Amino acid sequence: MREAAVTPPLQVARACAVATAVASHLQAGDTAAVVAMLDSSIRDDGDDGIGELADAWQQVVTPLGSITEIRPPVCGPRNSRGQVVTVVIDCEHGPFQLRVTVDPDGMVTTLHFQPARSFAEQAMWTPPPYADPTTFTERDMMLESAGLAVEASLCIPNSAVTPVPAVVLLAGSGPTGRDSTVGPNKPLKDLAWGLASHGIATLRYDKITYAEPESILSPADFTAADEYIPHALAAINTLRDHPSIDGDRIYLLGHSQGATMAPRVAANADSVVAGLILMAVSAEPLHHAVVRQSRYILSLDPDADADQHPGLAALIKQAELVDSADLNESTPPEDLPFGVPAPYWLDLRTYDPIATVATLNVPVLLLQGGRDYQVTAEENQRFAAALPHHLDVTTHLYPAGDHYLFAGGGPSAPADYYAPQHVDPAVIADTAAWVQRW
Template sequence: MKKKLLTFFFIGTLIFSLSGCSSKQTPSDTTDSTDQQTESETLPEDSKAYEELSLALPVADHEGWSLSGTLTLPDGEDPFPAVILVHGSGPSDRNETIYENKPFKDIADGLAAHGIAVYRYDKRTYVYGKEMASDIDLTLKQETLIDASEAVKLLSDQPQIDASRIYVAGHSLGGQAIPLIQNMLKQYETQAAGYIFLAAPARDLAALMREQFDFLYSLTPVLSDTQKEQKEDVYAQLDQLNHLDELDSSQPILGAYPAYWRDLLTYDPVQTAEAMTEPCLLLQGEEDYQVTMTDFELWKSAFGEKENWTFQSFPGLTHLFMPGKKENANASYLTKQHVDEEVIQSIADFVQTN
């Protein structure tokens, strides 16, 4: 069967590149974005033994803005340990929905069965994409770091949560951002109990995107005229990332302004992570074509001998930690699946033993 080149690139989808960005909540939202109260949601009768509460996350640097979120609480006696989920690149809802797959929802449900609470929230660029589209000075700090750090503070104030056992789990770009989140929490004079890196890039995003495009185009060696034009445009933009100082600051490149790229490309996640003394768990799917085993081995080479770091890779799992094969690229995401139970168990074991 001939493979088709897909036009959706998960790791390469940056701030404003999805047409669904909106300042309005989607019909699936469970609470109004201005509601900062915690209130019970109605669950189906056959649901698992947990409770889901609406808990909005105020946006610290924008008065009046807030992000709808869901706090999943297990059955049992509180206070519970908790995991905060931080999204990958691009606008994303709290479930990190990709087609019919909802990896963050799966992780929340799975960890609740192990007695662990989970907080997930809509990403700022998902809720306020239109308002943010004109901010040419936007960086990863405004896109991700502030909200993730504020989520730790918010959860610390919840009576059902053990404030001394809050863990931060970042997926993809969110995982790469974890050392920066840890630094920001220090500025807040607080800290997480531990950190979980889920398919986290060790290399800069530009290099990763070039590798990803190389791989995807290799799947379709004979291109149509339209695909050839697309390929030329993509690689021309990738080349521009080597000359950011020569570019118009208001001209987006691959979904982000030069200021965003300039900030991100000067960040070395492995070097920054050297100062981390908290327990760290790094998980990687071996069939991930977006963040590959090359990145996993770079992390492991740097920190594999450190007692506070734990590494585990999973044969047969993709970037979403769901079954698939690398050569099928995004086609693996078109089928509704769930995060592998072994991944859930590994996260649960890490939280329960640290």
């Protein structure tokens, strides 16, 4: 394992001070001050750079509401670009983290907004009632692909009858850990432990964008294929080589964008996967979905005027560019949703998940929450309706379920994800029954 370089204490203190200053300037709306702190390698000179950073900041903060607290900085590892520092920022509807890298001269060399890990660590996750840890063994391991390793967790049932079926879990969009942690909740861990308690092995892992954000996001040609396929294939191969696993009964379970990408992973596997379990999958393109989601979140605030909101207006303009014939590899990232480079969006435009499912000719299980605002039931039904009739397709709609298939009532909102809860037990039972029927 690669050893982290040691940073002198004064450089650590300086880096923490710089990260705190960045957070404070952003909270105050002084994006010009932040741009001035950026290293020349990532800074766009002039007013445009200031406006682009302001737009990106608004896109992150708007769904979460006003800032309530900027927490003390946490110093992480040092990499080739400098000292990594994380600052958790609490908002009305949940936290996120500002992750910056500061070079020895005190200049910011990377700047990312991510889901907050430390918030989740403050609350203790407890196993759901349907998970029995005495029935399986979980061990941590590493998955490596193309020289990049991520942490993973493998659950093997303590079954006298082997080999057993297995499921690879694919997390949703963004830099997401193996448990898909949201507040005190770990929906993918719920799924993994629930299925393992039913005699089904599971393997889940940190996405590369979570494990190595500075390393993987810097190449301008990074795509969704790079984000999902390499380590998913490594996971499939790891299960196929395990003596307790039935190599002919390996399934992919994807959530949200992980569900969208699951057919693409299966199409790139060395041998046919046994089936696809698609949880909150949509026929709607990602850049359309983020606009609709932002508009919905704004609608929850009776005092907000979505049509006049600058953050939403900027996001709509960026999404329109993704659809435009003007999009090319040279399009500046700051003109695109979340500052994600053009090759990522160009790659997604060429990928049709429904057509890919049709080429696989494997059974499909669709799991959808009726209260999900991120992937609506209507979009999920549109996906199901477009699948070829010759496929074996099973659908389950959970009327009380939200995006993570947590059961609740009333219109779903981001803040709901942060109340301690678990994936609906019916989801575990239905998924396990479907896997074990084959």
